[in-house]
Amino acid sequence: MTQVAANMAGTVFKVLVQPGDSIAAGQDLIVLESMKMEVPIAAESAGKVVEVKVNVGDFVNDGDIVVVLDN
Amino acid sequence: MKKVLIANRGEIARRIIRTCQAQGVATVAIYSDADKDMPFVREADEAVHIGPPPVPHSYLNVEAILAAAKSCQADAIHPGYGLLSENEAFARRVTEEGIVFIGPTPEVIGQMGDKLTARRIMQKAGVPVVPGGDTPLDNADEAANMAASIGYPVMLKASAGGGGIGMQICQSEEELRQAFQSARGRAKAYFGNDAMYVEKYVDRPHHIEVQIAGDQTGHVIHLLERECSIQRRHQKVLEESPSPFLDEATRNALCDAAVLAGKAVGYTGVGTVEFIVDSQMNFYFLEMNTRLQVEHPVTEEMIGLDLVAMQLEIAQGQPLSISQEDVRAKRHAIELRVYAEDPVSFLPSPGTISLYQAPVMEHVRIDDGVETGTKVTPFYDPMIAKVIASGATRDEAILRAREAMQQFLITGIKTNIPFLQEVLEDDRFIAGEYTTWFIQERKPKSTI
Numbered sequence: 001m002t003q004v005a006a007n008m009a010g011t012v013f014k015v016l017v018q019p020g021d022s023i024a025a026g027q028d029l030i031v032l033e034s035m036k037m038e039v040p041i042a043a044e045s046a047g048k049v050v051e052v053k054v055n056v057g058d059f060v061n062d063g064d065i066v067v068v069l070d071n
Numbered sequence: 072m073k074k075v076l077i078a079n080r081g082e083i084a085r086r087i088i089r090t091c092q093a094q095g096v097a098t099v100a101i102y103s104d105a106d107k108d109m110p111f112v113r114e115a116d117e118a119v120h121i122g123p124p125p126v127p128h129s130y131l132n133v134e135a136i137l138a139a140a141k142s143c144q145a146d147a148i149h150p151g152y153g154l155l156s157e158n159e160a161f162a163r164r165v166t167e168e169g170i171v172f173i174g175p176t177p178e179v180i181g182q183m184g185d186k187l188t189a190r191r192i193m194q195k196a197g198v199p200v201v202p203g204g205d206t207p208l209d210n211a212d213e214a215a216n217m218a219a220s221i222g223y224p225v226m227l228k229a230s231a232g233g234g235g236i237g238m239q240i241c242q243s244e245e246e247l248r249q250a251f252q253s254a255r256g257r258a259k260a261y262f263g264n265d266a267m268y269v270e271k272y273v274d275r276p277h278h279i280e281v282q283i284a285g286d287q288t289g290h291v292i293h294l295l296e297r298e299c300s301i302q303r304r305h306q307k308v309l310e311e312s313p314s315p316f317l318d319e320a321t322r323n324a325l326c327d328a329a330v331l332a333g334k335a336v337g338y339t340g341v342g343t344v345e346f347i348v349d350s351q352m353n354f355y356f357l358e359m360n361t362r363l364q365v366e367h368p369v370t371e372e373m374i375g376l377d378l379v380a381m382q383l384e385i386a387q388g389q390p391l392s393i394s395q396e397d398v399r400a401k402r403h404a405i406e407l408r409v410y411a412e413d414p415v416s417f418l419p420s421p422g423t424i425s426l427y428q429a430p431v432m433e434h435v436r437i438d439d440g441v442e443t444g445t446k447v448t449p450f451y452d453p454m455i456a457k458v459i460a461s462g463a464t465r466d467e468a469i470l471r472a473r474e475a476m477q478q479f480l481i482t483g484i485k486t487n488i489p490f491l492q493e494v495l496e497d498d499r500f501i502a503g504e505y506t507t508w509f510i511q512e513r514k515p516k517s518t519i
Contacts, residue, residue: 008418010449034449035411035419059449062420 001050004041004067006060010034015056017067021049029067030054047071072096072147072171072387076140077115079151080130081440082456083363084111087149090379099143101136103129105448111440117143124450130154133161137168147171147386149379153452156362157184173386175285175340175361182336183359187230187268193356196335198328201226201347201355203270211251215244217269223247224272227254231262240272273355275506276347278302279314280360281329282370284381285338286391293326293333294376294398297369300507301494303417308487308510309494310366311405312373315465315503321352332359340385341367341378350506365408365454368438372404372461402434402461403468407476407491409439409456411447414490421449425483430475435460447484455486465503469495 013033017023028040029049047069054066075091076099077084084100088111091098100115105124112118119139122129129135131154140148148165150156156174159181165172174180183189187207190200204217207230218225218241227250229237237258241247251267259265282294298314299307317325329344336359343364345357367378376393384392411420427443439456441447447455458475462468473495479488497513499505 007416008413009421010419034421035451035453037419039418 002045002047002069002071003065004029004043004069006032006041006062006064006066008032008034008039009061010039012054012056012058012060013038015052015054017049017052019049019051023047023049023069032060041066043069045071072383074099074143074145075147075149075173076101076143076145077149077151078130078136078155080106080109080111080451082438082454083151085114085440086438087151087379088114090377090383094380094383096383099139099145101139105450109440109445110442119143124448126154126450133164137164140170141168145170147173149173149382150362152362152365157360159184171386173340173382175338175342179336179338180361183361185230186228186232186358187266189359192335193332196331198332198335198356199354201270201273204268207266208268211248214247214251214267214269218244218247221269221271225269226272227251227267227269229254229258229262230266230268231258231264237261273347273349275508276349277316278345278507279317279325279348280343280345281326282341282343282367283329283333283338284341284385284391285333286385287339287388288390289337290391291330291333291338292391292393292395292398293329294370294374295400296322296325297366299366300505301509302507303510307366307408309405309407309491310369311403312369313400313403318352321354325354328354332356341382366406368436368457368459369404369406372436372459373400373402374398375401402463403465404459404461405468405472407458407472408454409458409479409491410453410487411455411484412453412487413485414487417487419449419453420485421447422484424481426480428480429456430478432471432475434462434471435475469501
């Protein structure tokens, strides 16, 4: 299992994947929005989405787990 | 003018309040839920709650702002920068309500907001513009034809864009064709206007702008230039004046061109004419910002003027109180923008400031919007403070800026202060030899 964490504090702007999706390394999973900037969070390795821990509009802190992957 | 409503927030609201207080003008702040404890809300004579944190519901909510102005009987509105400051419809609505809009006319805001219209007006007035097309391009074929006539690389731009948003460098016809549809779609989505055009791409340019001021009798003067080439993501990080790059002849020609630009549109108020300047010192009109600029304190500290006071005078119909002959650089000034962001990745870093201690030094001015305990929210711009250091020489100003940055203490959030300190120690910066590529060329991996 790999836990994907937010790299900055902000609001979840878009959720691009759902549980069960197969994803490639480098694929964007979530887009965060903070201070007028959209920042995508990408998977570092390929795998399957086990859990998406956030919804659009949620506030996350730097380091919060947003997606769990099964490699 | 007895009471001014400030349709803005943070450091600029505070800075406008300072001049209004000095002039005996009452101030009204507006604020969102997220900003209720901010210093600017407390320091204004009155404060009106305007809505929830997201800007469409608060600082961009035209009707709520007008209602606040009327309920407080404000006779003028100062838009600050960003937000509604360059919104033609807002300026018009304010004027229709019988309230003075502190800025140029709605017509001028509209003309300069449309980059293609601005290009045409400037070209006609004899202000040099970047070689390129003057009509919107309807499809990739038209774009390719235009690009072929000016030569690659080209910059594909959205007419309604600005401040670096909605533009893309294209090295070849293939890249241009690939980029055209998606860039056009983005322009439609972001600006509600998909008019596109292409310009010659100027490699490794300087970004130099000229401060102008025009009164209601048609008198326009310049207040010299600001060198703004140190940028990340097309956003300025450090500005200085005078520019260490320009020679005297180019400086004069550039400032004269800016006055010509101001006269071409009958500019009233303070404004900024932005140019790109290539390595041979050829300069081209880029855009005109019809408002107070973030970096206006550089000019104030260099010349010894209060630009907000000038805005108030012009808005009240008074003639300019200084003539062109009085304008000269008295000091060298450098502004550093402190952002709530990671100093390496430049990613935003909102949070609560646990300790805030700004330097207190002679010839170091701090324009800030926060204090210990302020919650820096993700809803607004990451800029929290500006440090403006000046000196009799550029070297003196740099030394003072270094000391100020060393003394600046902010904990609880990440800031770009370590990055600003590195810039002040950089050999190319010290030599005054840098272009808009400064940050990229410095650390290719850390730029986004």
